[in-house]
Amino acid sequence: MKKTNINPSRFIYLIIVVFAFNVSSSIINILYADNARGVLVAAESSQVQKVSVLEIRRIYLGLPSSAESLIKSPVINSSDSVVYKSFLKNIMHMTEKGYQRKIVKRIFRQGGRKVKDIQNISELVKHLEKNMNDISFMDEQTAKNTKGIRVVQVLW
Numbered sequence: 232m233k234k235t236n237i238n239p240s241r242f243i244y245l246i247i248v249v250f251a252f253n254v255s256s257s258i259i260n261i262l263y264a265d266n267a268r269g270v271l272v273a274a275e276s277s278q279v280q281k282v283s284v285l286e287i288r289r290i291y292l293g294l295p296s297s298a299e300s301l302i303k304s305p306v307i308n309s310s311d312s313v314v315y316k317s318f319l320k321n322i323m324h325m326t327e328k329g330y331q332r333k334i335v336k337r338i339f340r341q342g343g344r345k346v347k348d349i350q351n352i353s354e355l356v357k358h359l360e361k362n363m364n365d366i367s368f369m370d371e372q373t374a375k376n377t378k379g380i381r382v383v384q385v386l387w
Contacts, residue, residue: 267313270383270386271382273366275378279383282384303363306346308349308368308369321387356378360379
């Protein structure tokens, strides 16, 4: 039998440390997600007004918006994965995989285009300024610190 230099007690200690690190980082993410308030945003000069959560869900599923909402199209803000997952959980009531699956099914069955996904806040602001009646979401603190956009409503 071949001998190794691995001490069993040291190996167990390493596993416990890695496990503890994973648990603590998960708890921090959960606490941040619960404390962060998500808001619906549009361009500063946009005419978009407060809409129902059901309307927001319809729009983000790629369905047409109602005439009175004035919303042209949604934009996914994936610059902060915690906020994106909170949006999916609190507004869409789906996981990321479930949401992607739903979008792909709709595109193949009914046609249409995919919801635009932007990964940078400054690019998101530029897009919203060019496309006046588009909407997106972000955490409230980022929205307060970002020029060129306005908070339409608090989502969660």
